[in-house]
Amino acid sequence: MSLIVHKYGGTSMGSVERIRNVARRVAKWHKAGHQMVVVPSAMSGETNRLLKLANDISARPSTRELDMLASTGEQASVALLAIALQDIGIDAVSYAGWQVPIRTDNAYTKARISSIDDARVRADLDAGRVVVITGFQGVDEQGNITTLGRGGSDTSAVAVAAAMKAEECLIYTDVDGVYTTDPRVVDEARRLSSITFEEMLEMASLGSKVLQIRSVEFAGKYQVKTRVLSSLTDPDIPLETEMASGTLITLDEEGQDMEQAIISGIAFQRDEARIAVAGVPDKPGIAYQILGPVADANIDVDMIIQNRGSNGKTDFTFTVARGDYQRALEILQAEVKDHIGAGSIEGDPKVSKVSVVGVGMRSHVGVASQMFRTLSEEGINIQMISTSEIKISVLMDEKYMELAVRALHKAFGLESA
Amino acid sequence: MSLIVHKYGGTSMGSVERIRNVARRVAKWHKAGHQMVVVPSAMSGETNRLLKLANDISARPSTRELDMLASTGEQASVALLAIALQDIGIDAVSYAGWQVPIRTDNAYTKARISSIDDARVRADLDAGRVVVITGFQGVDEQGNITTLGRGGSDTSAVAVAAAMKAEECLIYTDVDGVYTTDPRVVDEARRLSSITFEEMLEMASLGSKVLQIRSVEFAGKYQVKTRVLSSLTDPDIPLETEMASGTLITLDEEGQDMEQAIISGIAFQRDEARIAVAGVPDKPGIAYQILGPVADANIDVDMIIQNRGSNGKTDFTFTVARGDYQRALEILQAEVKDHIGAGSIEGDPKVSKVSVVGVGMRSHVGVASQMFRTLSEEGINIQMISTSEIKISVLMDEKYMELAVRALHKAFGLESA
Known part of the structure; x- marks a missing residue:
């Protein structure tokens, strides 16, 4: 039995049917004996809808209030996913960042995680529950809600995986991995079965925007085994197939892999x-x-x-x-x-x-x-x-x-x- | 200088324009020298939208997760209202129920308020800030989010007014007060300038649904001067006109008013x-x-x-x-x-x-x-x-x-x- 963290993007959470699919996929991992922590993003379009309201009201909305506002999208998501899990017989509980708590500095809209207290989550996992945690957000020392910036749910997932020493962090997204280049430009573009953190950083900052850059830095710093894979596959495909799919982001251990290509x-x-x-x-x-x-x-x-x-x-x-x-x-x-x-x-x-x-x-x-x-x-x-x-x-x-x-x-x- | 609590319903918060109007009205009171606490509901339709998602996912969603979900509507509202206040030059800060904190029992979807700690809010008021607090919700002893049930924002507003010994609690709604009966049935129906808490309880439970019943019980129990009035008037009408409008819910002090009608x-x-x-x-x-x-x-x-x-x-x-x-x-x-x-x-x-x-x-x-x-x-x-x-x-x-x-x-x- 090992601890696994799943992260699902906004598209994967974009409708009732998709949320049900996420629940089925998580249930499959749970039933295979894994302790599961799941970090879903806000439903696609929700964060933009909220921020548009703020911008319609004020040309310069305060960053504290923007975080208070935007964080509601993920809070709704965790509740809905917990409900979907319970509906198929999986004991589940949802937490907002402040409930865990995931502590951050107070740099609103681009806060950095300072610490994660995993006692509460650990107790739920030991009781057999799937724990669903809001991505993208935390709480500062004064109890204000903070957000980590766009794509911050990736960072939340990797940070939780690091804090809890998870076996692996799986980032489910609408692409099936990291490619040698954009398949829309080069027909022969090939999915990489693995890539180093450093290469991933360069690829991400250069336009292959699969993961938020900070999540990759985090994964590298705390050596979290992170896999990018598709949320669009049948949620009931065999676990072994799923575990071998996508792209694994690995430690750079030079010489370990003699077949390592010069260029990724x-x-x-x-x-x-x-x-x-x-x-x-x-x-x-x-x-x-x-x-x-x-x-x-x-x-x-x-x-x-x-x-x-x-x-x-x-x-x-x-x-x-x-x-x-x-x-x-x-x-x-x-x-x-x-x-x-x-x-x-x-x-x-x-x-x-x-x-x-x-x-x-x-x-x-x-x-x-x-x-x-x-x-x-x-x-x-x-x-x-x-x-x-x-x-x-x-x-x-x-x-x-x-x-x-x-x-x-x-x-x-x-x-x- | 006295402490005033305003409560605004979902219709009053229903659009960007209406939220701006609420901000203007609150600003008017603030500029007149009052310390202001404002409790807005979720934007109209939002709570229903969220609960429909939950019900589409599961026939029996858990009440804990429903509260986690539904509470996001009010959280978005307080942030938007704080932004609208700041945009017109009023220093404002928003708090979710758990941040105040407003403590409740753990009866999800129908929790009862047990205590309100006003230290944080009081410090903001003393610093000249308008404080915007989520209605409808609180936090139990284990740190779970709870909601007070439909219309619970009325109860939140009255409870905050009671805890902070506010001068008056003004409930802004889409009617301009309590009537002798439904004006749609009787043309001659007349707005009451005042009504006792007990009468209001009987009127409310019998179908004149202007206020949530529990808010009236609360107002009676803690003797909070509560006024029901319209949010549809020009937000810039003179303060004196506004203070004399609507219906005041008063203590029943028999004999005080010899002209008291037999029937209200x-x-x-x-x-x-x-x-x-x-x-x-x-x-x-x-x-x-x-x-x-x-x-x-x-x-x-x-x-x-x-x-x-x-x-x-x-x-x-x-x-x-x-x-x-x-x-x-x-x-x-x-x-x-x-x-x-x-x-x-x-x-x-x-x-x-x-x-x-x-x-x-x-x-x-x-x-x-x-x-x-x-x-x-x-x-x-x-x-x-x-x-x-x-x-x-x-x-x-x-x-x-x-x-x-x-x-x-x-x-x-x-x-x-």
């Missing part, structure tokens, strides 16, 4: 925009003077490049999401250009980023050159390059993105295991 | 059904043997009459809501008739109850005879009579009900103050 996948971000501030005086503090006002406007900056300058001048280039392009340009023109004495500000709102990701590249030279050669053979011009230990990203004209992804997927042999 | 109002219950068990052996325990199985089926019994019998036999007659008539008959036929050796079971599913209510009848003889004479003059046959200290109820054929209400309203001079 090709990630991409379609809607990027590039902004270049040219002829900038090359002196300390210039990056902050350029990006400070941009960050103050809540615009996220992705890739950043500053070339070594000549004649005391340098070029400073960075990328933002395409939707932020116009606003970022305006801020730079109004607040930055004259202030720092830049020569010009120009940009391109139609660029995309393509990345190869893999822990294998740590010990294999030549990944970068292989990547650049492939793109060159396809006649694709590289506008910017940035690298991390397990990732190489290049920026290109949007129109070449799909071609680049397909060519790289083939060049690194990702279509076969 | 005519209440009625349209959809009643009468059931007679005839030829019952006249011996102890017979009432329990007849009504026990009916109560076990959760059927509420209203009027009960047992005539003194002759020849060792008696007739036992009672009324139920019309919707329970068939089921009650079936239970009596199947479980009671032969068991107790009754002669026959018959009934009439189309009867109505009309009552005159007034504390004045305590010291005025002749109310009953005036009532019976009036009905006789209209040719209305009385099927059953029951009386309490401040109420006389008669049962009649449904078709005479409106005629009876109009005739009695006139006979007791209720059209003029």
